[in-house]
Structure formats: structure tokens, C-alpha cells
Amino acid sequence: MTDANLHPLDAMLALAPRAPGMYDGHTHASYWNMVGPYGGATAALLLHSILQHPKCLGEPVALTVNFAGPVAAGPYRIEATPVRTNRSTQHWTVTLLQEDEQGETQVTTTATAVTAVRRETFSIDDVPLPHMPTPESCERFDTTGAMEWLQRYDMRVVTGAIPQAWDDSAHEPVSQLWVRDNPPRALDFPALAALCDVFFPRVWLRRARRVPAGTVSLTIYFHADSAQLAAQGEKHLLGQADAQAFRNGFFDQSAQIWDSAGQLLATSHQTVYYKE
Amino acid sequence: MTDANLHPLDAMLALAPRAPGMYDGHTHASYWNMVGPYGGATAALLLHSILQHPKCLGEPVALTVNFAGPVAAGPYRIEATPVRTNRSTQHWTVTLLQEDEQGETQVTTTATAVTAVRRETFSIDDVPLPHMPTPESCERFDTTGAMEWLQRYDMRVVTGAIPQAWDDSAHEPVSQLWVRDNPPRALDFPALAALCDVFFPRVWLRRARRVPAGTVSLTIYFHADSAQLAAQGEKHLLGQADAQAFRNGFFDQSAQIWDSAGQLLATSHQTVYYKE
Numbered sequence: 001m002t003d004a005n006l007h008p009l010d011a012m013l014a015l016a017p018r019a020p021g022m023y024d025g026h027t028h029a030s031y032w033n034m035v036g037p038y039g040g041a042t043a044a045l046l047l048h049s050i051l052q053h054p055k056c057l058g059e060p061v062a063l064t065v066n067f068a069g070p071v072a073a074g075p076y077r078i079e080a081t082p083v084r085t086n087r088s089t090q091h092w093t094v095t096l097l098q099e100d101e102q103g104e105t106q107v108t109t110t111a112t113a114v115t116a117v118r119r120e121t122f123s124i125d126d127v128p129l130p131h132m133p134t135p136e137s138c139e140r141f142d143t144t145g146a147m148e149w150l151q152r153y154d155m156r157v158v159t160g161a162i163p164q165a166w167d168d169s170a171h172e173p174v175s176q177l178w179v180r181d182n183p184p185r186a187l188d189f190p191a192l193a194a195l196c197d198v199f200f201p202r203v204w205l206r207r208a209r210r211v212p213a214g215t216v217s218l219t220i221y222f223h224a225d226s227a228q229l230a231a232q233g234e235k236h237l238l239g240q241a242d243a244q245a246f247r248n249g250f251f252d253q254s255a256q257i258w259d260s261a262g263q264l265l266a267t268s269h270q271t272v273y274y275k276e
Numbered sequence: 277m278t279d280a281n282l283h284p285l286d287a288m289l290a291l292a293p294r295a296p297g298m299y300d301g302h303t304h305a306s307y308w309n310m311v312g313p314y315g316g317a318t319a320a321l322l323l324h325s326i327l328q329h330p331k332c333l334g335e336p337v338a339l340t341v342n343f344a345g346p347v348a349a350g351p352y353r354i355e356a357t358p359v360r361t362n363r364s365t366q367h368w369t370v371t372l373l374q375e376d377e378q379g380e381t382q383v384t385t386t387a388t389a390v391t392a393v394r395r396e397t398f399s400i401d402d403v404p405l406p407h408m409p410t411p412e413s414c415e416r417f418d419t420t421g422a423m424e425w426l427q428r429y430d431m432r433v434v435t436g437a438i439p440q441a442w443d444d445s446a447h448e449p450v451s452q453l454w455v456r457d458n459p460p461r462a463l464d465f466p467a468l469a470a471l472c473d474v475f476f477p478r479v480w481l482r483r484a485r486r487v488p489a490g491t492v493s494l495t496i497y498f499h500a501d502s503a504q505l506a507a508q509g510e511k512h513l514l515g516q517a518d519a520q521a522f523r524n525g526f527f528d529q530s531a532q533i534w535d536s537a538g539q540l541l542a543t544s545h546q547t548v549y550y551k552e
Contacts, residue, residue, distance in 0.1 A: 061526050062493040062547045064340040066388050068360035068367035083371075083383040084344035089492065089549070091344035093369070093386055095359075107359040110369055110388055112342050114492050114547070118524040121552055122483060126449055127520040173402055207398060216365065216390050217338040219495045221547045223523040244403040244532065245540045247499040248394040250337050252543050254530075256520065264521045267528050269545050271338045271390070271497045273365070276397055 038149035040197030199241035314425035316473030460510035475517035
């Protein structure tokens with residue numbers, strides 16, 4: 001199969017193993033953001049590097065990605081290491097490395113993750129599911145002329161759309177939307193990780209002012225197992241994002257992703273740098 | 277000053293630098309939990325190792341601690357590395373290492389962190405402050421006979437106390453309480469990190485069943501700067517904890533910590549393993 005036949009997410013995730021946990025890869029234009037890859041794509045990539053490791057135990061439970069420096073268009077290297085393996089859990093560190101213009105190796109991104117073999121237990125969702133109209137009845141967000149990564153998502157915003165006027169008016173920082181990959185693609189863990197980061201910076205909504213902003217650290221807790229993801233297939237997911245505190249250059253943003261049947265797939269948190 | 281004159285938190289945090297970012301330390305009985313140190317104490321320790329580094333830039337913004345394996349009573353080594361330093365932000369990886377009974381070095385804990393030089397910007401708290409009676413009017417939680425680390429906190433629970441009867445009844449997983457170090461101690465970043473983990477596992481409250489449970493990964497976003505912490509001094513902090521999803525062996529727990537004047541100091545999230 002050539003690159004052209006792959007879903008853009010799979011083309012972006014392509015890694016050439018050099019040794020167990022050591023991979024060569026290359027940035028992909030399909031998920032380009034303003035000055036580097038879409039952060040959700042990088043999160044997906046680092047998670048994928050773990051799941052490809054021959055020693056990987058179980059499925060993802062937690063992932064934290066730290067955006068240490070810009071990822072330049074070009075080749076990169078990923079090192080994914082299982083630093084501790086217990087009976088049913090495994091702890092990972094991951095590093096994304098690039099050579100800078102002087103030929104020096106730079107850490108652009110770090111991550112830690114926990115994978116685990118789950119056992120069936122008492123289970124319940126304790127966060128209220130938003131009441132949402134069907135995805136078919138919601139207008140699709142027009143991404144004409146928008147950055148490349150936004151073309152990779154079919155988003156149908158119900159509340160908390162990106163402000164129409166940048167007029168410094170105050171808004172509740174909550175958004176609710178339907179979202180899925182574009183073109184549609186069966187849901188898996190890397191795709192879910194990428195989807196956790198689709199929400200635009202809450203500071204833009206809160207202030208109706210488009211200040212420079214970028215994710216510094218992103219944490220995802222996976223509640224779904226692969227069976228729940230497989231059952232979801234290509235259907236729209238329900239997403240919600242909010243914020244708790246904006247303070248002197250950083251705010252926290254939280255998100256929930258439910259499957260189309262209303263069961264939580266993941267909850268996510270990030271701290272985001274902003275200017276002004 | 278001898279160990280006996282130090283506050284127990286400072287005694288626990290004591291590290292002997294071996295080289296920049298390399299420290300020798302030893303577990304401390306004052307923060308002992310059932311089978312190892314209190315997780316909040318370990319989070320404080322790893323943050324402290326960063327703040328002691330001669331190259332540390334600014335103040336903490338984000339910290340993620342992964343509890344990879346048990347920390348045994350005895351000596352340990354900490355390695356804190358600034359993997360990337362930008363103009364105003366710095367990214368860290370930290371590892372806590374112990375020798376096992378076979379003399380093999382084991383990773384017991386990993387962490388990543390972001391420190392930053394903050395600049396004054398638009399700032400606002402967007403999470404509702406709980407209405408709470410004064411700490412003086414609330415009954416202090418009786419820790420007689422409880423684990424050692426619980427003796428290190430003065431907790432005054434307003435709602436969501438630990439169940440009186442383990443009768444499998446269903447409860448809202450929310451707790452609200454006043455808390456400070458015991459004996460009182462001026463607030464700083466390590467103390468705040470430790471305080472983010474004082475809430476007992478939400479699964480105990482949710483189910484009124486005391487199942488085995490332990491934090492696997494903990495993330496803290498710091499909103500306060502050192503001036504706000506200094507202004508707080510030894511006063512009681514307001515804490516709130518909740519949960520979003522319990523699923524097949526893991527649940528997520530979130531927390532907010534406000535200062536006595538009602539301004540957010542930190543928001544925190546963790547994924548917690550549970551059995552049954």
C-alpha cells in the first residue's frame with residue numbers, strides 16, 4: 001500500500017523501527033498546524049510508538065505529553081522505553097528527538113505513559129453527559145482556508161463555537177461538539193489521543209481575543225478498552241472542553257470524550273501557554 | 277539544625293547533592309503510608325529535586341508523577357534533568373531509583389515537569405468556589421491510630437467524609453475540606469504538591485467499600501506563584517476532590533486547591549488503580 005492509499009492519520013503515524021523502541025519517522029503535512037505538527041498528532045505518534053513496542057503490556061491507561069520545543073518539518077527519531085514492568089501495569093518514557101540546524105540533537109517532546117491489562121470491575125461514569133442533538137442535525141464546521149490539521153476533522157459544534165467577532169467580550173469557556181476523523185476512520189487509541197486535543201484554546205473563547213497560545217503539557221486518561229473503540233468504529237464522538245483557571249501566562253483546559261452511545265472514552269487535561 | 281528541629285516535610289525532603297541534578301536521599305517515617313511513602317510526599321520530593329537544581333528556570337507550572345513501583349524503606353537516588361530550556365520555559369525529566377534486594381537498580385518513580393518565568397497577564401478563576409464554613413468552626417478529622425502520613429495533616433472535612441460504614445451504599449464522589457500541614461508550616465511549592473494528594477480514593481466514597489487502591493499517575497497544574505504561596509503562610513487551604521469515570525480497574529480523580537482567600541493555587545488530576 002502506498003502512502004496515498006493510507007488514511008492521513010496512518011501515514012502520519014508511519015515509523016521505521018531501528019531497534020526495539022527506537023524508530024525513525026518524518027513529519028507529515030496532513031497534520032500541520034501554524035508552526036509545527038498539531039499537538040494531538042504528536043500525542044498520537046508517541047502513543048503509537050509505545051503500542052508498536054514488542055514488549056508492550058496491555059492497553060493505554062494514562063499518557064502525558066510535554067511539548068518542550070518546536071518540531072520542525074523533517075525527520076525525527078523516537079525512543080520509547082518500558083522503564084518498569086509489573087504484573088499487570090507497565091510504565092513508559094518516550095522522547096522525540098530532532099537534529100537542529102547546527103546538527104545538535106534536541107529533545108522536542110517528552111512523554112510518560114502507563115499501559116495495563118484491565119480486569120472487569122465495578123464501572124460507572126460519574127460526569128453528566130451533555131444533551132446533544134444528533135450529529136446529522138448539526139452544521140459542520142467550515143474549515144475552508146483553515147490550517148491543514150483542521151481539514152482532518154469533521155466537527156459539528158453545538159455550543160461554544162470559536163468567536164465570530166474578536167471583540168474582547170467575556171464568554172463561558174465551555175464547548176460541546178461532535179467530532180470524528182476526516183475522512184472517517186475506525187477509532188483506535190492513537191486516533192482517540194489525537195481527538196483529545198481538537199478543542200481550540202479556551203482563552204480565545206473566554207476573552208473573544210485571539211492571543212498567541214500553545215499547549216505545554218497534555219495528559220490523557222483512557223477509560224475505554226479496544227473493544228469499546230472497535231464498537232465505536234467511524235461514528236461521531238461527543239466532546240466537551242472547559243477551563244478552570246487563567247493565570248499569568250498559563251491556563252488549564254480539560255476535556256471529556258464520549259462515544260456515540262454516551263459512554264466515556266477518555267478524559268483529558270492540558271496546561272496551555274498564552275500571551276497578553 | 278538537627279533533623280529533630282526540622283519540620284517533618286523538610287526532613288523528608290532532605291537531599292544530598294552528588295552532582296547537579298543527582299541526589300542521594302532516604303525515605304522518612306513521618307510520611308509513611310501502608311506499603312511505602314505517601315504519594316504526595318514523593319511528588320513533593322521530585323519537585324523539590326528540580327527546584328534545588330542550579331539551572332532551574334522560574335517556578336513550577338506542571339508536574340506529572342508516575343508511581344511505577346513500590347518505594348521501599350531505605351536509601352534512594354534521584355536524577356533530575358533539564359531536557360530543554362527555552363527563553364521562559366524549561367522541561368524536566370526526573371527519576372527515583374532504588375536498589376532492589378538483588379542489588380539491581382530499579383526505577384520506582386518517574387516524573388516530568390515544566391517550570392516557567394511567568395509574566396503578568398489577564399487572569400481569572402473560572403471554577404466555582406465552594407461555600408465553606410470557617411476552618412475554626414469545622415471539626416478536625418481524628419487521625420488517632422491512622423497511618424503516619426495522615427498525622428502530618430490537619431484536615432477539617434465539610435462534605436464527603438470517609439464513609440462511617442462500609443456498606444456498599446452509593447455516594448456522590450465529591451469531598452470538600454480545609455487542610456494544612458501539621459504542625460503548621462509556611463506554604464511552598466513542594467508542600468502544595470503534597471497537599472494535592474491528600475484526598476482519599478474516590479472509589480471508597482463512591483461505593484462505601486474499602487477496596488485496594490493506589491495512585492498510578494498524578495498531574496498537578498500550579499496556578500500560584502511564590503508570592504501567592506508566601507501570602508498564604510500557614511493558613512488552612514480549601515480543597516475539593518471529585519471523580520469522572522470508574523472503569524475496569526482505574527478511575528480518574530480530580531482536585532482543586534484554593535488559598536484561604538478563595539483564589540486557586542493548583543488543580544490536579546490522577547488515575548488510580550482499584551480492585552474488585
